Amino acid sequence: MLCQRCKKQQATVHLTEIVNNEKRERHLCEDCAREEGVVLKAQVNLQDVLSGMLEAHQAAGEETGLTCPDCGMTYGEFRHQGRLGCPHDYEVFAEPLQEVLEKVHGGTEHLGKMPKHSGADQRAQRELMQLRRDLQQAVQREDYEEAARLRDLIQEKESGR
Amino acid sequence: MNLDQIITAPSPWLKPGGPQGDIVLSTRVRLARNVAGRPFLARMSPDDQQEFEQVLKDAVSKAVDEDAFAWFDLDGLSEMDRQCLVERHLVSREHAAAEGPRAVAVSPDQHVAVMTNEEDHLRLQVYAVGLQLEEAWTEADALDDRIEAQVSYAYSPTLGYLTACPTNVGTGMRASVMLHLPALVLTRQIEKVFNAVSRLRLAVRGIYGEGTQAVGDMYQISNQASLGRSERDILNNLASVIPQIIEYEQQARRVLVGESSTALDDRIHRSWALLTHARTISSEETLTLLSAVRLGIHLGRIDGVDIGAVNDLFLMTRRGHIQRIRGAELGEAERDHARADYIRQRLDGHG
Numbered sequence: 473m474l475c476q477r478c479k480k481q482q483a484t485v486h487l488t489e490i491v492n493n494e495k496r497e498r499h500l501c502e503d504c505a506r507e508e509g510v511v512l513k514a515q516v517n518l519q520d521v522l523s524g525m526l527e528a529h530q531a532a533g534e535e536t537g538l539t540c541p542d543c544g545m546t547y548g549e550f551r552h553q554g555r556l557g558c559p560h561d562y563e564v565f566a567e568p569l570q571e572v573l574e575k576v577h578g579g580t581e582h583l584g585k586m587p588k589h590s591g592a593d594q595r596a597q598r599e600l601m602q603l604r605r606d607l608q609q610a611v612q613r614e615d616y617e618e619a620a621r622l623r624d625l626i627q628e629k630e631s632g633r
Numbered sequence: 634m635n636l637d638q639i640i641t642a643p644s645p646w647l648k649p650g651g652p653q654g655d656i657v658l659s660t661r662v663r664l665a666r667n668v669a670g671r672p673f674l675a676r677m678s679p680d681d682q683q684e685f686e687q688v689l690k691d692a693v694s695k696a697v698d699e700d701a702f703a704w705f706d707l708d709g710l711s712e713m714d715r716q717c718l719v720e721r722h723l724v725s726r727e728h729a730a731a732e733g734p735r736a737v738a739v740s741p742d743q744h745v746a747v748m749t750n751e752e753d754h755l756r757l758q759v760y761a762v763g764l765q766l767e768e769a770w771t772e773a774d775a776l777d778d779r780i781e782a783q784v785s786y787a788y789s790p791t792l793g794y795l796t797a798c799p800t801n802v803g804t805g806m807r808a809s810v811m812l813h814l815p816a817l818v819l820t821r822q823i824e825k826v827f828n829a830v831s832r833l834r835l836a837v838r839g840i841y842g843e844g845t846q847a848v849g850d851m852y853q854i855s856n857q858a859s860l861g862r863s864e865r866d867i868l869n870n871l872a873s874v875i876p877q878i879i880e881y882e883q884q885a886r887r888v889l890v891g892e893s894s895t896a897l898d899d900r901i902h903r904s905w906a907l908l909t910h911a912r913t914i915s916s917e918e919t920l921t922l923l924s925a926v927r928l929g930i931h932l933g934r935i936d937g938v939d940i941g942a943v944n945d946l947f948l949m950t951r952r953g954h955i956q957r958i959r960g961a962e963l964g965e966a967e968r969d970h971a972r973a974d975y976i977r978q979r980l981d982g983h984g
C-alpha cells in the first residue's frame with residue numbers, strides 16, 4: 473500500500489481516528505507521518521532516557537572528578553550504573569544532578585510528604601555512616617574494645633533520634 | 634500462610650467488581666524508601682546486607698500485623714516460586730533475579746507487599762481493585778508512617794526521600810493504574826493514547842510483553858515524575874487523565890458494536906471456542922483470547938461466563954503459575970499442554 477499523502481513511499485504507519493463516532497483510517501509513510509506530527513515511538517524507557525542523559529553529561533562528569541567521601545562513588549561510576557551509592561551522593565553530585573532531575577521530573581524541589589519523625593538530619597545520617605565504617609575497620613583489625621565502644625555509640629545515636 | 638496458599642488464592646488486582654471495573658483492573662501505589670545512615674545496596678557489603686536485612690524485617694514486622702503477614706526469603710525460593718511472586722506483582726522482576734538476602738512481606742489478602750533490599754532498602758506497595766487512587770494512597774501513606782516510626786528514613790528537605798535511582802527521588806512514589814483497553818487496540822487508536830499521556834509526564838507500558846500492542850491488551854499508566862510535585866498533585870494528574878482514557882475506550886467499544894458487531898462477535902466466540910477446546914496453547918495466545926472474551930462479557934455479547942474465572946486465568950496461566958499448579962518444572966510443550974487442560978477445567982460448564 474502506498475502512502476496516501478505523498479503517494480510515493482510504502483505506507484508503514486496506519487492510523488485510525490474516530491471523529492463523531494465515525495471511523496476513519498489513514499495510511500502514511502514514516503516521513504509523512506512525522507511531518508504530520510505523529511510520534512512513532514511513544515514507548516519510552518525511563519532507564520534509557522536517564523542513561524542517555526547521563527551519557528550527555530560524560531564530559532562534564534569526568535571534568536568534575538567528584539567522589540563521595542562517604543561511599544567512594546564517583547560521578548563517572550554513577551553515570552555508568554545509573555544508581556547512586558549512598559544518600560550523601562545527592563549532595564556531592566548536586567551540581568551535575570540538577571539538570572538530570574530537571575529533565576526527568578520537570579522540577580528539582582521536593583513538595584511532598586515529610587517524615588513525621590524526621591529527627592535524623594543529613595549531618596546525623598552521615599555521622600552514622602562514618603561510625604559504621606569505623607566499626608567495620610575496628611573489627612577487621614580485631615580491636616574489639618573499640619568495636620564495642622562504637623557499637624554502643626551507634627545504638628545510642630540510632631535510638632536517640 | 635505459605636506459598637501454596639498465596640499462589641492458589643485470587644490476586645487482589647484481578648478481583649472483579651471494583652470502581653470502573655470493566656476497564657480498570659486495579660490501582661497500585663508504591664513508595665521507595667531508604668534507611669538513614671546506610672549506603673544504598675550497590676555500596677553495601679554482603680555481610681552488612683545480611684545484618685541490615687534483619688533490621689528491615691524487624692521494622693516492617695512492627696509496622697504491620699505481624700501474625701497475619703507472611704515473609705518470603707527470595708534467596709530460599711526456587712526459580713519457579715520466585716517467578717510466581719513476580720507474576721502476582723508481589724515482587725519486581727529485578728528483586729526476583731537479584732542475589733543476596735532479600736525478602737517480601739505479604740498481607741493475607743495480598744493487597745499489601747513490602748520488599749526489603751530491592752533497589753531501595755524498602756519498597757512498599759498497596760493494591761486496590763478498580764480505580765481507587767485515593768484509597769491506595771491513604772493506606773500506603775499510613776503504612777509508611779508506621780514503618781517510619783521504627784526506622785529513620787534517608788530524607789532531605791529539598792530533595793525529599795532519597796532513593797538509589799534519581800528517577801524515584803522526591804516522593805518516592807509511583808502510582809499506577811492497570812487498564813484493559815481491547816477496543817482502543819482493535820480500532821488502532823492506542824498509539825494516540827500513548828502520545829497524549831506521555832505529554833503529561835505519565836508513562837504507559839504493557840503489562841504482558843513489550844511494545845505498544847501489549848499482549849492481552851493490558852496496560853499500566855503511571856506517573857513518571859516523582860520530584861517537584863506533591864503526592865496529591867501526582868494522584869490528581871492521574872485522576873484527571875484516567876477517566877478520559879476510560880471514556881475513549883468506551884467510545885471505541887460503542888463503535889465496534891455499532892459498526893462491526895458481526896466481526897466483533899465472531900472474534901469473541903472464536904476466542905471462547907479455542908479456550909474451551911484447545912489441547913495445547915501458548916501463554917501469548919491465551920492472553921489474546923482471554924482479552925477478547927473479557928471484552929465480550931463486559932459488552933454483554935457472551936452469556937454465562939464468570940468474569941472472575943476469566944480474570945483469574947490471566948494470572949493462573951502464566952509460566953510460573955501453571956508449573957506450580959502441576960507441581961513440577963515443565964518444558965514449553967508440556968506447559969502449553971497443561972495450560973490448555975487447566976483452562977478447560979476452569980471454564981467447564983460456563984458459556
